[in-house]
Amino acid sequence: MQAIKNLLSPLSGNSNPIQDTLKLVVIGGTVETARRASVSAWNGFIDSFFLTAHFSQEDYPYDCREFDITTRSVNRHGLTQKTSGDLEEENEDDEESAEFSQGGGRKRKVAIVPSMGKSAIILRITRTKRFQDYGSCAELKISVVARNNDILKRLVLEAKREYEKDAEHRVHIFMADTYVIHPSSPWSNADMLLFPYLLSTYGCWRWNGARQKRPMSSIVLEPGVKDMILADCKDFLASEDWYAERGIPFRRGYLLHGVPGSGKTSLIHSLAGELGLDIYVVSLSSKGMSDNTLTTLMGNVPSRCILLLEDLDAAFTRGISRDETSTGTPLSSSSSSSSSSSPKNKDDNDGSTLSLSGLLNSLDGVAAAEGRLLFATTNHIERLDPALSRPGRMDVWVNFKHATKWQAEGIFKCFFPARTNAAAGTSASQSGGPTGSSTSAAGAKHPADAMSSANLAESKRKRAAHAIPALSEEEISDLAKRFGDAIPENELSVAALQGYLLKNKTRPRECVDEVAAWVVSERETREKMKKEKEEREAKEKKEAEEKAKKEKEEKATKEKAEKKEARVKAKRNALREASKASAAASPTESGSSTAIEGNSSDSAPETPADSLTLSSSEAGTSASESENASGGDADTEESVTSEEESDKAAKPAGLVVSVVDAATGKEKWVAVRAQPLSDRASAVAL
Numbered sequence: 128m129q130a131i132k133n134l135l136s137p138l139s140g141n142s143n144p145i146q147d148t149l150k151l152v153v154i155g156g157t158v159e160t161a162r163r164a165s166v167s168a169w170n171g172f173i174d175s176f177f178l179t180a181h182f183s184q185e186d187y188p189y190d191c192r193e194f195d196i197t198t199r200s201v202n203r204h205g206l207t208q209k210t211s212g213d214l215e216e217e218n219e220d221d222e223e224s225a226e227f228s229q230g231g232g233r234k235r236k237v238a239i240v241p242s243m244g245k246s247a248i249i250l251r252i253t254r255t256k257r258f259q260d261y262g263s264c265a266e267l268k269i270s271v272v273a274r275n276n277d278i279l280k281r282l283v284l285e286a287k288r289e290y291e292k293d294a295e296h297r298v299h300i301f302m303a304d305t306y307v308i309h310p311s312s313p314w315s316n317a318d319m320l321l322f323p324y325l326l327s328t329y330g331c332w333r334w335n336g337a338r339q340k341r342p343m344s345s346i347v348l349e350p351g352v353k354d355m356i357l358a359d360c361k362d363f364l365a366s367e368d369w370y371a372e373r374g375i376p377f378r379r380g381y382l383l384h385g386v387p388g389s390g391k392t393s394l395i396h397s398l399a400g401e402l403g404l405d406i407y408v409v410s411l412s413s414k415g416m417s418d419n420t421l422t423t424l425m426g427n428v429p430s431r432c433i434l435l436l437e438d439l440d441a442a443f444t445r446g447i448s449r450d451e452t453s454t455g456t457p458l459s460s461s462s463s464s465s466s467s468s469s470p471k472n473k474d475d476n477d478g479s480t481l482s483l484s485g486l487l488n489s490l491d492g493v494a495a496a497e498g499r500l501l502f503a504t505t506n507h508i509e510r511l512d513p514a515l516s517r518p519g520r521m522d523v524w525v526n527f528k529h530a531t532k533w534q535a536e537g538i539f540k541c542f543f544p545a546r547t548n549a550a551a552g553t554s555a556s557q558s559g560g561p562t563g564s565s566t567s568a569a570g571a572k573h574p575a576d577a578m579s580s581a582n583l584a585e586s587k588r589k590r591a592a593h594a595i596p597a598l599s600e601e602e603i604s605d606l607a608k609r610f611g612d613a614i615p616e617n618e619l620s621v622a623a624l625q626g627y628l629l630k631n632k633t634r635p636r637e638c639v640d641e642v643a644a645w646v647v648s649e650r651e652t653r654e655k656m657k658k659e660k661e662e663r664e665a666k667e668k669k670e671a672e673e674k675a676k677k678e679k680e681e682k683a684t685k686e687k688a689e690k691k692e693a694r695v696k697a698k699r700n701a702l703r704e705a706s707k708a709s710a711a712a713s714p715t716e717s718g719s720s721t722a723i724e725g726n727s728s729d730s731a732p733e734t735p736a737d738s739l740t741l742s743s744s745e746a747g748t749s750a751s752e753s754e755n756a757s758g759g760d761a762d763t764e765e766s767v768t769s770e771e772e773s774d775k776a777a778k779p780a781g782l783v784v785s786v787v788d789a790a791t792g793k794e795k796w797v798a799v800r801a802q803p804l805s806d807r808a809s810a811v812a813l
């Protein structure tokens with residue numbers, strides 16, 4: 128105490144302010160360090176009583192969602208026998224807020240739950256969020272005060288049971304995790320090549336959540352299409368032995384192509400729910416996707432699943448908007464196999480080095496998994512390489528078009544079920560409607576009818592309380608017919624129709640009354656957008672052309688300047704050579720040299736016109752003109768011409784020789800006309 132007083136006392140006196148500040152800093156630092164040390168020691172002490180299980184979000188099935196259930200299951204059945212209620216509420220709160228403290232901080236929750244025995248179990252749940260190079264990852268820690276880990280084991284098993292029960296109504300989605308070096312990462316590409324083990328965590332599948340199953344009946348396609356695909360999938364999954372007996376690789380590919388918003392992705396989601404398969408999604412154009420990564424990913428999918436390659440064309444045609452000459456056709460295997468030299472890689476330095484041959488190999492190479500259903504979607508089938516879509520890789524092709532009248536009618540019925548269904552609480556909501564399996568109606572039976580007969584499992588989600596008027600079956604049929612009639616055939620996407628119906632989800636009658644006006648406005652909007660797009664494209668094209676023209680001009684000017692410079696250089700060399708030659712010839716003729724020099728001076732009497740036409744100063748002027756003409760960026764064609772002309776003009780002047788003034792010792796340039804002198808001696812005599 129006395130020491131602290133001594134330490135603080137000078138602060139109140141009239142001591143040096145710098146010293147006081149330093150003291151304050153030292154005191155503050157000491158107090159904070161002591162606080163942290165004590166907190167850490169206390170946590171360590173408490174932790175020593177806990178048995179802790181760590182669960183990472185990346186670990187399937189021990190993901191956070193499962194453990195949300197876990198914690199509930201602890202409350203409901205597992206360890207408690209009686210419901211306490213507290214933990215349930217806490218975890219509900221968790222789920223709703225579902226937030227982590229900023230900057231990767233953590234939140235702690237401690238709940239005391241009555242145990243099966245007499246003593247209480249202290250359960251501590253800690254959620255943390257780690258930020259990694261390729262995203263963030265949540266981690267869950269469950270700690271209990273116990274002598275052994277039996278409780279934790281039971282907890283996990285209980286959670287697993289609950290989780291699997293819940294999973295029956297869900298489709299699990301896994302995303303391909305590709306290798307990406309974050310800008311802030313200390314590792315460079317070179318490091319990765321040198322130490323491949325650094326990549327070991329990439330090219331793997333990451334659980335991305337579980338979505339409610341979508342009933343097949345909510346997908347409205349042309350009659351028979353859904354049933355054909357579903358039957359084909361089922362038949363394939365049941366034919367493993369048949370394939371094995373014939374030595375055919377046990378794989379099947381489906382290519383869904385067509386206009387955007389026509390239900391390709393929705394159908395796959397629905398099929399996954401119907402067949403009870405998980406979906407593994409690969410985006411071929413994602414950063415860091417390479418042949419090796421894709422092969423690893425394809426080899427790691429489970430035997431029974433749906434492998435989805437979205438926007439198949441995008442992987443090889445990303446540069447299409449930038450490359451005017453591109454036809455959109457993917458690079459050929461030979462050209463694209465040398466990934467580093469492909470245009471794509473030059474343009475996009477994002478570490479993506481996927482080649483067509485790499486993709487083909489990963490689809491049906493020796494390392495490719497068997498038993499999976501491959502679904503590929505594209506909006507531009509014409510851009511696909513034939514090798515990619517050939518049978519064996521893509522066995523079934525389905526074309527998705529804009530909505531027909533039949534589809535419009537069907538989707539209307541999905542949105543507005545008849546009174547009987549609504550009363551029974553089985554009303555179909557929009558795309559994310561009630562969940563569960565349903566048996567598709569065969570043939571041309573309307574989807575809404577199929578839905579009404581479907582045995583929908585009870586949804587656990589909260590239902591939106593939309594006040595949808597309950598209309599009779601006849602009225603709904605009539606409205607649906609009118610709605611279908613008002614929709615133009617093959618002009619609007621089903622997604623657009625869905626958007627319109629969503630806007631009117633509680634007004635079926637008005638929805639039909641106003642649909643004609645909506646179609647008109649939709650057409651106008653599309654026209655406007657088309658026009659704007661054309662204008663934008665024309666503008667971009669014009670700008671690109673202007674830029675190209677400018678670049679061409681600059682290049683030409685530069686080339687000319689270089690040529691001129693080279694010519695001037697050559698001329699200088701020629702002059703130098705000439706002067707050397709003259710110097711070599713003149714030493715013995717000093718008198719003549721003097722004579723020439725005398726002739727070149729202003730005061731000298733005029734020399735014979737035919738022997739000496741230019742004075743040294745004139746020759747210098749000519750040379751300097753040539754230099755001026757060649758120098759500078761503003762050189763033009765005219766300047767070249769004038770220079771050439773001046774060259775021509777200078778030619779009759781003959782040799783330009785260097786002479787040395789004997790008196791001053793200075794070198795002078797003298798031009799001498801090239802006259803028909805018979806020999807050098809006579810020229811020198813001049």
Ligand SMILES: Nc1ncnc2c1ncn2[C@@H]1O[C@H](COP(=O)(O)OP(=O)(O)OP(=O)(O)O)[C@@H](O)[C@H]1O
Nearest residue numbers: 345346347348387388389390391392393558621622
């Ligand atoms: N045939 C359909 N039946 C029911 N709903 C549909 C249909 N087509 C589209 N939709 C609805 O439109 C939305 C977009 O559909 P989806 O994503 O399946 O289209 P897509 O063909 O995969 O589009 P893109 O090619 O742009 O990926 C979804 O919400 C879906 O509910």
